[in-house]
Amino acid sequence: MKREHREPSFQLRDPARARALADLLRRHAPPDPVRIVHVCGTHEMAIAQHGLRSLLPKEVEVLEGPGCPVCVTPTVDLDRAVKLAEGGAVVCTFGDMTRVPGTRVTLAEARAQGADVRVVLSASDAVDVARKNPGRDVVFFAVGFETTTPGTAAVLLDAPPPNFYVLASHKLIPPALEALMSVPPIRIAAFLAPGHVSTVIGAQAYRSVAERHHVPVVVAGFEPLDILYAIALVLRQLREGRAEVENAYPRAVDEQGNLRAQALLSQAFEPCDAVWRGIGTIPGSGMRIRDELGRWDAVQAFPIEAEEGEEKPTGCLCSEVLLARAVPTDCSLFRSSCTPLSPVGPCMVGSEGACNVWYRYGGRPNL
Numbered sequence: 001m002k003r004e005h006r007e008p009s010f011q012l013r014d015p016a017r018a019r020a021l022a023d024l025l026r027r028h029a030p031p032d033p034v035r036i037v038h039v040c041g042t043h044e045m046a047i048a049q050h051g052l053r054s055l056l057p058k059e060v061e062v063l064e065g066p067g068c069p070v071c072v073t074p075t076v077d078l079d080r081a082v083k084l085a086e087g088g089a090v091v092c093t094f095g096d097m098t099r100v101p102g103t104r105v106t107l108a109e110a111r112a113q114g115a116d117v118r119v120v121l122s123a124s125d126a127v128d129v130a131r132k133n134p135g136r137d138v139v140f141f142a143v144g145f146e147t148t149t150p151g152t153a154a155v156l157l158d159a160p161p162p163n164f165y166v167l168a169s170h171k172l173i174p175p176a177l178e179a180l181m182s183v184p185p186i187r188i189a190a191f192l193a194p195g196h197v198s199t200v201i202g203a204q205a206y207r208s209v210a211e212r213h214h215v216p217v218v219v220a221g222f223e224p225l226d227i228l229y230a231i232a233l234v235l236r237q238l239r240e241g242r243a244e245v246e247n248a249y250p251r252a253v254d255e256q257g258n259l260r261a262q263a264l265l266s267q268a269f270e271p272c273d274a275v276w277r278g279i280g281t282i283p284g285s286g287m288r289i290r291d292e293l294g295r296w297d298a299v300q301a302f303p304i305e306a307e308e309g310e311e312k313p314t315g316c317l318c319s320e321v322l323l324a325r326a327v328p329t330d331c332s333l334f335r336s337s338c339t340p341l342s343p344v345g346p347c348m349v350g351s352e353g354a355c356n357v358w359y360r361y362g363g364r365p366n367l
């Protein structure tokens, strides 16, 4: 007799366990409304895709803050990349970055006008482009958080070819959490920390923000049960009046993080103040290429007068969304004049941007 083949249920998506966790969350709902902020487009996608907001008590609101690297890349850096491309360099970057509106044009529009702009999947792909085009200047426009910065550091430390340059616009997550806690008038009750960033920097990286601002920080993975469990830990901390760093993703994250990746980062970069689009300057939140590696730094190799960028398109609420003070549906342009095919602001461009995610999953706040 032919035996029926059944896939074992994936426990981290087990509906029965999710319902049990949702019951637990409801039983331990806080007496007053609380706002929990995550800073991760992957979290937002998991929350929307699996309808997790519909499982939360009505007192608990979960919002995405500045968790989309494309969304927070400032126009001054984007405009620099456009000028380098228009000036004859080959500019390599990630796909979403080519569609973000700059002061005048996007990188994709510059390409349509004849500039050489190429989409790559990694810094090492851009090095390959440089090796194959020894007669051209090749600039890697490097964006992203602690998850992507080690890849850029690795190529910088591996003697890249002389025609390769990095336009660095990397950002750090812990200073962003600090900055969010300083923004009035919204009171953030707790943070969910991004699991993938935390594999690099370790759970300990959030301790200072938790202690200084008396705010719980729970490291969360990306499966539905990971996120519900992390929210349960947040509610337990709030109920008990604690403000600690807890790791709800121990199968991937430990206290110290990836020490080899951290060593690469500190060999290639040093922290600096950085502008976050829609938010402004956050102290110590950027990564500047160290002077020893300055010959590969596009800012030093190609001094370009920065344009006074328009950070906020008219009517766009991206800055409020990035500060977790608004949700995409608060914006009157959402799904009308602003769509993924015709984005007005950066939060609709990046696949990790809150507006883009809400658009793709129906644009309903209680998804």
Ligand code: SF4
Binding pocket: 315, 316, 317, 318, 321, 328, 331, 332, 333, 334, 335, 338, 339, 343, 344, 345, 346, 347, 348, 349, 355
């Ligand atoms: S819907 Fe568009 S215009 Fe409105 S906040 Fe989002 S990106 Fe900006």
